[in-house]
Amino acid sequence: MTAFFLALVLIFLLIVFFSYALQLFHDSRRRLPLGPRPLPLIGNLHQLDRLPHRSMARLAVRHRAPLMSLRLGAVLAVVASSPSAAREALQRRNADIAARSIGDSMRADGHCDNSVLCLPPRRRWRALRRLCATELFSPQRLAATAALRREAVSVLLRRVSDHAVARGGAGKAVDVGAAAHAVALGLLARTMFSGDLDAAAAREVSAIVDEASVLAAGPNVSDFFPALAAADLQGVRRRMARLVKRMYAIVDEQIGKRERGRAAGEARKNDLLDVMLDKVGEVEEESSDGDDMISHDTIRGLFTDLFTGGETTSHTIECALAELLQSPNSMRKVQEELKSVVGTKEQIDESDISNLPYLHAVVKETLRLHPPVPLPPYEAEATVEIQGYTIPKGTKVLINIWAINRCPEAWVEPDKFMPERFLGREINFMGRDFQFIPFGTGRRMCLGLTLAYRMVHLMLGSLLHRPSIQLDITCRG
Numbered sequence: 001m002t003a004f005f006l007a008l009v010l011i012f013l014l015i016v017f018f019s020y021a022l023q024l025f026h027d028s029r030r031r032l033p034l035g036p037r038p039l040p041l042i043g044n045l046h047q048l049d050r051l052p053h054r055s056m057a058r059l060a061v062r063h064r065a066p067l068m069s070l071r072l073g074a075v076l077a078v079v080a081s082s083p084s085a086a087r088e089a090l091q092r093r094n095a096d097i098a099a100r101s102i103g104d105s106m107r108a109d110g111h112c113d114n115s116v117l118c119l120p121p122r123r124r125w126r127a128l129r130r131l132c133a134t135e136l137f138s139p140q141r142l143a144a145t146a147a148l149r150r151e152a153v154s155v156l157l158r159r160v161s162d163h164a165v166a167r168g169g170a171g172k173a174v175d176v177g178a179a180a181h182a183v184a185l186g187l188l189a190r191t192m193f194s195g196d197l198d199a200a201a202a203r204e205v206s207a208i209v210d211e212a213s214v215l216a217a218g219p220n221v222s223d224f225f226p227a228l229a230a231a232d233l234q235g236v237r238r239r240m241a242r243l244v245k246r247m248y249a250i251v252d253e254q255i256g257k258r259e260r261g262r263a264a265g266e267a268r269k270n271d272l273l274d275v276m277l278d279k280v281g282e283v284e285e286e287s288s289d290g291d292d293m294i295s296h297d298t299i300r301g302l303f304t305d306l307f308t309g310g311e312t313t314s315h316t317i318e319c320a321l322a323e324l325l326q327s328p329n330s331m332r333k334v335q336e337e338l339k340s341v342v343g344t345k346e347q348i349d350e351s352d353i354s355n356l357p358y359l360h361a362v363v364k365e366t367l368r369l370h371p372p373v374p375l376p377p378y379e380a381e382a383t384v385e386i387q388g389y390t391i392p393k394g395t396k397v398l399i400n401i402w403a404i405n406r407c408p409e410a411w412v413e414p415d416k417f418m419p420e421r422f423l424g425r426e427i428n429f430m431g432r433d434f435q436f437i438p439f440g441t442g443r444r445m446c447l448g449l450t451l452a453y454r455m456v457h458l459m460l461g462s463l464l465h466r467p468s469i470q471l472d473i474t475c476r477g
């Protein structure tokens with residue numbers, strides 16, 4: 001029996017050894033980007049920690065590899081960590097590098113088939129992006145929904161002071177991140193389907209988004225060894241499927257309410273939900289080939305994705321406050337600016353934003369140091385050449401926004417919080433300045449940028465304009 005097991009172990013080790021040797025030989029003939037030498041079986045996984053964008057940045061510096069190959073288990077990944085590597089991948093080669101590399105957890109319950117975050121860059125993805133661009137984020141729609149954002153900011157201020165009172169007034173810290181997240185979700189609900197989430201649903205959505213982002217970002221054996229994905233060894237896909245079902249049930253309640261209202265002859269609200277429900281009807285009549293079809297599943301998928309945008313906004317507000325609390329000089333400057341521009345008004349208006357250059361600089365500096373989406377994943381749909389190296393078809397391409405935003409060739413004292421670096425400079429986050437791409441760049445650039453811009457400045461500016469509350473802040477990432 002023991003001899004049998006020993007023989008099995010030996011055979012296993014021989015297979016591992018030969019496939020490792022074969023892989024090294026194969027890689028040496030392909031002109032892959034440089035990178036740390038992988039170990040058999042696990043590749044470079046042992047070199048990554050809880051915050052992979054940080055460990056990948058360290059490896060890129062150590063191996064002088066702004067474009068770096070890594071083996072994540074059985075998966076070949078290439079990481080772009082410099083502005084020029086990102087420019088080449090997402091500008092020159094964007095036609096071939098615009099598909100998402102999808103984590104196994106995102107496939108839970110078929111979510112990916114209706115997710116603008118995951119879909120390949122083809123008709124359905126384009127249809128969803130177009131819908132959002134015209135119905136949610138266009139200048140006209142944003143102007144029409146300005147009152148909702150104003151109301152959301154006063155809810156935030158009320159919540160923060162209610163929490164402070166409930167915790168015993170001055171001197172007791174308030175968890176401003178949780179309050180900002182809840183308010184951002186409420187605002188998204190009102191923008192998407194003109195309805196409020198009741199308190200229980202709002203808490204549920206917030207908990208789902210939090211748990212889903214932890215699951216999606218955590219290490220998953222299925223992602224490193226796709227051949228084992230069907231077994232879902234860590235149960236990540238199963239846990240994600242439960243979250244997706246709960247979220248879809250919340251969206252379904254809104255769809256059902258609207259359909260019953262329509263049947264009863266209620267007036268249209270002309271929001272994203274109305275527009276999407278019209279399209280469900282149209283397509284059923286026209287019978288399309290299905291690729292750009294809008295169905296109830298598409299509405300569930302899109303609304304779920306958009307809800308996740310709320311977390312990026314509250315993360316940015318939390319990190320800005322955390323940095324400012326450690327930088328009294330910057331805190332004083334931003335509060336003086338707010339005092340002189342906003343005066344005695346309770347909260348800032350959208351028309352004030354363009355007159356607050358120091359607040360702008362604080363938001364940019366926060367997004368530079370703490371991008372809430374630090375490592376967006378792509379997949380090469382064809383073999384391409386970047387900076388003279390070959391990126392084979394199917395490679396996972398990671399854009400290390402965290403490392404790029406701290407590139408020492410582009411930024412003086414890159415790890416230091418210094419909003420002044422943006423004053424009087426034309427540098428912005430629209431995806432053209434490749435040393436500063438917190439919203440990504442290229443075809444898959446953040447869809448919610450215009451809304452996020454307004455929400456972050458309004459909420460942060462209004463909180464800072466009311467400085468008497470002690471805030472409980474942590475900035476992760």
Ligand code: HEM
Nearest residue numbers: 117309312313373376438439440441444445446447448452
């Ligand atoms: C400060 C706030 C935000 C930041 C910094 C941010 C950043 C990003 C980044 C880096 C990406 C990936 C881009 C790429 O792959 O190159 C992204 C994608 C996306 N963002 Fe945002 N985001 C924010 C807020 C929002 C909000 C409020 C929404 C919606 C309500 C939103 C919706 C999306 C969607 C749908 C995508 C996927 C686009 C696609 O794959 O085609 N984001 N975001």
